[in-house]
Amino acid sequence: MAETVLSCRDLGVRFGGVVALSAVDFDVAAGSITAVIGPNGAGKTTLFNAVTGLVTPSGGEIRFNGAPINDQAPHKRAAAGLVRTFQNLEIFTNMSVLDNVLTGCHRTIEYGFLDALFKTPRYTRQEREHEDTARRALEFVGYDGPLDRPAGDLPFGGQRALELARAIAASPSVVLLDEPAAGLNMRETKNLGQLIARMRSELGLTIALVEHDMDLVMSVSDEITVLSFGQVLATGTPAEIQQDERVIAAYLGEDDEDDLPETTHEEAGA
Numbered sequence: 001m002a003e004t005v006l007s008c009r010d011l012g013v014r015f016g017g018v019v020a021l022s023a024v025d026f027d028v029a030a031g032s033i034t035a036v037i038g039p040n041g042a043g044k045t046t047l048f049n050a051v052t053g054l055v056t057p058s059g060g061e062i063r064f065n066g067a068p069i070n071d072q073a074p075h076k077r078a079a080a081g082l083v084r085t086f087q088n089l090e091i092f093t094n095m096s097v098l099d100n101v102l103t104g105c106h107r108t109i110e111y112g113f114l115d116a117l118f119k120t121p122r123y124t125r126q127e128r129e130h131e132d133t134a135r136r137a138l139e140f141v142g143y144d145g146p147l148d149r150p151a152g153d154l155p156f157g158g159q160r161a162l163e164l165a166r167a168i169a170a171s172p173s174v175v176l177l178d179e180p181a182a183g184l185n186m187r188e189t190k191n192l193g194q195l196i197a198r199m200r201s202e203l204g205l206t207i208a209l210v211e212h213d214m215d216l217v218m219s220v221s222d223e224i225t226v227l228s229f230g231q232v233l234a235t236g237t238p239a240e241i242q243q244d245e246r247v248i249a250a251y252l253g254e255d256d257e258d259d260l261p262e263t264t265h266e267e268a269g270a
């Protein structure tokens with residue numbers, strides 16, 4: 001069985017009187033694609049925020065590569081290889097496409113302030129390496145436009161791809177994708193599914209994703225955790241989750257977009 005790289009035990013998060021997460025157990029196996037689904041307000045983004053250090057848990061433990069990280073600052077978690085993307089794009093629209101991706105490389109900077117000031121060989125070498133990494137990440141996500149184009153000029157789908165490239169350029173071991181298909185059309189979503197599968201197969205990444213697009217979730221995921229009202233409702237394979245009566249009940253009354261599709265993991269060609 002694959003080793004667990006990320007785990008939450010008995011995780012709780014409160015915002016004043018609102019219990020956003022309660023007694024949540026969540027595991028991500030090395031090399032897996034693990035999805036977190038659930039109705040609006042179920043606590044999915046809060047789970048990712050707790051894992052990446054953007055919110056402080058009121059209880060429970062988060063472990064990354066076996067070590068507790070509850071007290072670790074967000075940038076330390078990123079430096080350790082736990083990298084994320086955001087539901088609302090966090091693109092620097094005035095910066096170029098290349099510079100946006102380069103910001104992802106900064107977690108691996110080894111030169112100091114004086115190296116940068118005097119442009120020492122160490123600085124020049126690492127800047128060149130970072131640029132190569134950024135170019136390769138852009139190529140990986142299928143970007144073939146000019147590198148100096150302002151990121152704000154890209155269409156929405158292009159900006160989503162740019163965010164993925166930035167996460168990839170950070171050389172992570174685990175990537176958390178928060179609603180990567182939000183705002184994408186059907187063709188773009190299908191391409192995204194292939195890209196996520198390639199991130200695992202070609203780059204060896206472990207991926208966790210929060211997503212509302214059920215066709216995407218069911219086609220790419222190995223394991224799914226379902227949250228409802230801040231608690232884990234079910235955990236299982238796509239086939240198990242699609243047949244789970246509690247999950248189906250939790251989704252009744254949700255938008256069509258959120259309905260569990262009838263396609264299975266196998267049918268979707270994952």
Ligand SMILES: Nc1ncnc2c1ncn2[C@@H]1O[C@H](COP(=O)(O)OP(=O)(O)OP(=O)(O)O)[C@@H](O)[C@H]1O
Pocket residue numbers: 015018019020038039040041042043044045046047
């Ligand atoms: N910063 C905050 N302050 C107060 N309440 C919050 C905060 N962030 C989230 N919440 C509340 O916590 C609960 C879980 O929110 P969260 O955004 O994690 O849900 P979600 O499953 O990601 O929803 P969606 O699918 O709509 O993005 C909700 O009741 C939400 O209103």
